[in-house]
Amino acid sequence: MSEIIDPLTQAKEWQDQGKKVALATVVETWGSSPRPPGSQLVVNEDAGFEGSVSGGCIEGAVVTEAMDVMETGVPKLMEFGVSDAMAWEVGLACGGTVKVFVEKLEA
Amino acid sequence: MKRAFLERLEAARQAKQPTVVATRLSDGAQALIVDGDVVAGDLAVTPAIADAAQTALRRDKSGTEDGVFLQIFNPPLRLIIVGAVHIAQVLAPMATLSGYGVTVIDPRGAWASAERFPDIAVIQDWPEEAMQSLAPDRRTAVVALTHDPKLDDPALAVALATDAFYVGALGSKKTAAARAVRLKDSGVSDGAIARIDGPIGMNIGAVSPAEIAVAILAKITLTLRGPKGG
Numbered sequence: 099m100s101e102i103i104d105p106l107t108q109a110k111e112w113q114d115q116g117k118k119v120a121l122a123t124v125v126e127t128w129g130s131s132p133r134p135p136g137s138q139l140v141v142n143e144d145a146g147f148e149g150s151v152s153g154g155c156i157e158g159a160v161v162t163e164a165m166d167v168m169e170t171g172v173p174k175l176m177e178f179g180v181s182d183a184m185a186w187e188v189g190l191a192c193g194g195t196v197k198v199f200v201e202k203l204e205a
Numbered sequence: 206m207k208r209a210f211l212e213r214l215e216a217a218r219q220a221k222q223p224t225v226v227a228t229r230l231s232d233g234a235q236a237l238i239v240d241g242d243v244v245a246g247d248l249a250v251t252p253a254i255a256d257a258a259q260t261a262l263r264r265d266k267s268g269t270e271d272g273v274f275l276q277i278f279n280p281p282l283r284l285i286i287v288g289a290v291h292i293a294q295v296l297a298p299m300a301t302l303s304g305y306g307v308t309v310i311d312p313r314g315a316w317a318s319a320e321r322f323p324d325i326a327v328i329q330d331w332p333e334e335a336m337q338s339l340a341p342d343r344r345t346a347v348v349a350l351t352h353d354p355k356l357d358d359p360a361l362a363v364a365l366a367t368d369a370f371y372v373g374a375l376g377s378k379k380t381a382a383a384r385a386v387r388l389k390d391s392g393v394s395d396g397a398i399a400r401i402d403g404p405i406g407m408n409i410g411a412v413s414p415a416e417i418a419v420a421i422l423a424k425i426t427l428t429l430r431g432p433k434g435g
Contacts, residue, residue: 110211121206125230125267125274136267136276173233199274201233204207 105149109140109203118143119203120164124151124196128179131194140203143168151198152178164200173201206235213237213245214278221280225258228274248273281306282344284425287332287360288351289316292375296348296418297325303422310335310360311351332360341369346425348405349374358387365397371428373402373421402428 109119122139124131132153139149139157141164151160156178167174179195206226217224217239225238229248236246238258243250250258257270258277267276284300286293289311297307301324308326311317317327328335332349336359341347347364349357352375361384364372374384381403388398406420407427 106211106215110208110215113208123228123274123276125228126269134267135269135274175230199228199230199233201206201228203211 103148105138105140108148112140112142112146113203113205118168120168120200121203122151122160122164122198122200125175125199126197127194128196129194131196133196139164141165141168152196156196156198160198160200167200168202171202171204173199175199210235210237210245213239217244218278223262223280224278225262226276226278227254227258228276230269230272230274280344282429283308283339283341283346285310285336285339285341285345285347285364287311287336287347287349287357288353288375289313289318289321289327290350290352291414292350292417292421294321295415296350296421297322299418299422300425301325303426305346308339310339312356332356333363336360336363341367343368343370345369346371346428347373348421348425350405352376352380354384354387358384358391361401362388362391362393365393365400371402371425372400373405373424375405376403378404 109121112119120141124133124135124137126135133151137151139147139151139160141147141161145161145165147161150157163174163176176198214224214226214237222240227236227238227248227250234248236243236248236250254270254273258275261268261275261277262279265279282305284305284307286296286309289309293309297309300307308328309317309322310328310330310332312329312331314329317329341364347369349361351357357374361372361374376384385398402424406417407423409420411417411420
């Protein structure tokens, strides 16, 4: 019986394999959201991911954004919620709001 | 985040040091705070941020202060199980998955074997001494599952004198009442005895060892987190 793979450990392993990696971290939540601040999702250049920032509803959008961030190296603060009107809006089924910080894991 | 920063963070986590990653959300500048000292990064940590980081560690809650996100990494939770019994065989891996570092104590070699507890730390020693050397703290839960007073009672007496956030003991209401009398006779205070969760776990009608383990882990979680409001 082993522990669930730690996202940061996974990020390091992917980088060791020569892959580009981005880290996504929940930094703020309002209302009912499934994962608390500090929860992390790590993404590699093949769109492989480990961890979570929600119950599964916004991971797809975060992975897409993370692919962009690992190319540009410019960190990004994403916000998801019921009243969100941005182009990449993805509603949270639970009705909460969540802010996710996405950054590249630099060499 | 830079690779060297991540490696320093991983080292601090492995050394079980209370650690905070401070990230300025406007530009991604970061600082790594380990045991209260800034050890890596390019973010200038103000006294207000440093204070907020220590508060966040105490509350075990990551959060944002003045545009800086404080991600906390507290040392792992621990679960000490007295009794290498059938329930322990399922509780140990369940608790491991839930983020606990699990230790099983049982002086009986036939029970506390590596075959019965793969990948779990097992101590074949008297529970009283083993519990003393493990020194439960406020991030430790203790459960006594042997059903044998000469193993459970001394371990409980030691655990109740610590800051362990949860202490539970297997046994019916009748068993629990008899145990309370024995512990009182041995000098444990009424207040300490009242801390024991027994009959152990949440009352979900558990029957099988795995179900009882779920009931125990649920109660430990409730004690740690408190119920959700609303």
